[in-house]
Amino acid sequence: MVFSSLIFLFIFLVIHLVVYSLVKIEYRNAVLLVSSLLFYSWGGPQYLLLLVGDTFVSWLCALMVERAQTPQRKRLFLVMACVALLGVLGVFKYLDFILGNIGSLFGVPDLVIGIVLPIGISFYTFQLISYVVDVYRGEVHAQPAFWKLLLYSSLFHQCIAGPIVRYETVQDEIDNRHVSPTDVYYGVRRFCIGVAKKAVLANSCAAVADTLLPIGSEGVFTQVTTGYWLGMVFYMLQIYLDFSAYSDMAIGLGRMVGFHYLENFNYPYMAKSVQEFWRRWHISLSSFFRDYVYIPLGGSHCSKERYVRNIIVVWFLTGMWHGASWNYILWGLYFAAFLLLEKFVIRGRLPKVPAHMYALVVVLMGWVLFRFENFGEMGAALVGMIGLAGNGFTSLEVHTLFLQNIFLLVFCIIACTNLGKWLHHRLFVAAKRNDAALLVYSVLEAVTPPVLLILAAIALSGASYNPFIYFQF
Template structure:
């Protein structure tokens, strides 16, 4: 069950909201934990025990680490946090990377199915343990609050990765209000619009184009654009839906995307794309390694480690490792070399250049091997010897022109500014128009979900 399913929209979500709002405040968190575990089990009940083990292990580990630190046993606390991190990474590594690692040495291994959300909830529990160790927050003795932090269903499958110290207070006390509910519903619908009406249709166009075989250069470029836009609207749509759901239940989760295709440098792009993952690596890897408060050589090493790990986090293949190195080189170049003269370049050209760098990187995401990735790039520059443009290019561009225009318009903030300018808060007339527009948007999304086959979110496999 995912957010873009009829079951979720018409059964799970309404029933969850109704139950949550009618139960007494003192048991709301308990109810949310039960609902979250049900949501997770609905997706794949086989790995519910693994999730529960992860929660129990890290809850006990944090208690031990907190106790040792309070009693002045720093060496024991350090050993405890290293052990906890090792166990968590071992679990993640077994399910996500064992097949890849054994394949490198020529051993065939049929890896078990990847547990849903394991990349995300592993980083969630690591945030909890590390926050306790570094003193950013005290350990959570209320097991219900702790379980809610880890398992809260809007974020467990695909994020955002919420750091424990940033949400600790909300676990104990949060504002539950009608304005919050309405705000959450609006953001949820915006996310559904991104996923169902833009991402899924771009995905259908891209899937069809992939079956073409050899392509003219422009067709290969068009395929890269289809996927790059699909990935953005798919993942940012999920994030908007998750954050909107959080608001419905009284949580204020931070935004995960900030118009990344409007970034004017690679560093700026990564401050806007998957913000919660970037913040996690910054707070728990980059800064502990020394961050930028060190020599330039050491900073380059720190950035290299972060980007290698970022690539590995995304998946068990050489494609993701190369993708991490690719972006790491651009970020290092941006911070060490390019920043000295890039401000002299008009911002429009910086945005176009940054977007092209990001788009090229996504080729490693949608191709299964490095050979396929470089083969696709080769076709973009004419290796198929079919010329720059042909009838296939015209067909895919013509049949998706309106979709592409809509997608590019929604990559920037202007559409949101127009919507906010006519917000329901302005007057009763605006309120009526807003309600009608959001209702129409919901009907269009549901109609599209019914008419088309189910489409999962792309980042589930990362």
């Protein structure tokens, strides 16, 4: 089950919120836990055992770390937890990849196992690692109640698609949450923005990108130059709108019941450098690698050679985290190269507009590496984008598709900026001084969530629905 499904929106979530609101405060964590376990087991009850097992190991090792009397014993239990968690992740996510590469090189084994990847395993594994490490560092206390740690690791708000929530962010709110009507409204509004962003915008962008650049099809090799560029621009928009939509929904769901998750995206396509892009993109993942890999390796307070090593290690792991395929590793190292280029060569000397254009182009080309696991398709797209594929510059099909989706394109570009947030704030400020502005603000605040939810429901009930198709040339 995913947030952007009718079953979740109108059955699971409704039942959960009704039951949650009706029970006494002392039973609400139990309702959250049961709902989270049901939600997670929807995609395969057998993987629930894996989640529970990883959480139990983390719970036990964290208690042992806190009770240990010597640094050596603390370190032992920390290592045990990390080895167990990363070992399970490695088997389920990377064993097939490793065996497949060994087979390609040496001819054995002949058969790849075909392990199914449990949903959300990368997210809850990193959350549990951060929990045990933070207990080891003395930054949080070990949770004495196993079921409360299980609630933290399995919260359906974020256990499948993030953000990666640190235990320190929610440790107090697990036991002490105070929900005001403002919290509920903000949570509902943020959730509706996220589900509409996913169902209406991201899915529509995906449809255009898949039409122009169909993976696993000859169409990738026969596309014209403008088709490659238009397809990748829509994919660039899709991947941000998709990822950020799930974070919006998670933050909204948490806020409805009193959890305050940190922001995970901060308009990354407004960045003026690759470094700034990664400060704005998937913030919870970037901060995880910064705090638990980069800084322990020495960060930037070391020799030039070690700094380069640290960057390469972090971005190799970042690529690996995104998927068990060489293109993701290449994608991670690609960004490592540009971060080093900015550190030692560019050094922030580009003017604002060229810097912004440079960052967008670098990120766009990076998404080419991210999209295509097949290196033949990736090469065809890269060659085609520079006009060397021999398929022509443009075509009637691409021209027509562009005109049909021009308003979608414009709206999605605007949605990737802070223009909407800025206009909302300006209206809020005006509403404090002007009765007419107050009326407009109040009406918009009242109708925005239901309108967005209706649009999302329509889009989800008909996969081909695109409201922008009615505004075309």
